[in-house]
């Protein structure tokens with residue numbers, strides 16, 4: 057039996073990101089950056105029941121965070137929480153030929169609401185098990201994370217596993233979701249018994265956010281902070297007092313500089329709205345981190361420009377330099393397999 061309060065990293069890295077945050081009553085999937093099929097497979101592998109998910113929460117619209125989003129949300133028939141700019145960017149990404157004015161966007165939102173009401177009337181029920189045995193493909197285009205653009209998963213979506221009624225709605229509108237909820241960075245909201253503090257992160261997306269999750273019944277805090285070019289004061293502030301921290305440690309500076317990426321992509325990764333280096337993560341741990349976390353998970357490691365040993369060594373040295381923090385456990389999140397649930 058799993059401890060009710062836990063963080064389970066299903067995947068982390070430039071080919072896809074997804075993490076389950078669970079309390080006794082609520083289970084939230086943070087990002088859906090693998091195919092629906094792969095996400096369900098990984099949840100099964102670590103004992104997370106997809107049917108028990110309450111909602112999906114999106115950090116930003118880059119492909120490595122949303123590749124399986126639409127199919128999974130429709131399959132499980134659960135709401136998706138975005139900021140409004142992120143939702144807009146995602147919709148534009150899936151309808152790239154449309155130049156959407158704000159008036160058109162409002163029309164679109166209205167049309168989507170009507171489509172949802174219609175679909176609800178048709179009682180679209182999802183059978184999770186069915187998707188495990190079926191597959192198909194659909195093209196997804198649009199903006200990608202700089203680190204993700206180089207390797208797009210061909211299994212990025214699978215529409216044909218959806219019920220007939222949903223397929224009809226999707227044909228009319230590929231951005232159809234069972235329900236959309238908006239939140240704003242800096243404004244706490246809740247899903248079930250988890251309070252969520254979304255904070256702005258510096259990254260080249262429409263309105264990217266990190267999150268602190270507070271499982272109310274257990275007074276436990278878990279944070280997700282990946283895809284940030286540096287650690288600004290609001291992020292340092294938000295990450296105080298967390299019990300489990302998923303922190304980006306994307307690249308080794310030397311490996312990135314000497315690595316295979318084109319110069320323009322290197323510049324983007326290195327920029328203030330790119331990704332956090334091992335060095336920058338270590339600097340945060342050394343200077344700004346309060347030392348309270350039971351576990352620090354290093355995530356979003358680049359496969360081309362980092363080595364797990366380098367990321368871990370940098371973080372361990374930073375923590376090790378502060379004697380009071382020797383109790384901290386550092387683990388590495390992986391791209392190709394889920395991590396064991398981190399229970400508290």
Ligand SMILES: [Zn+2]
Pocket residue numbers: 069070073118120121201283356
């Ligand atoms: Zn990413």
Ligand SMILES: [Zn+2]
Pocket residue numbers: 116118201202259261283
């Ligand atoms: Zn990104």
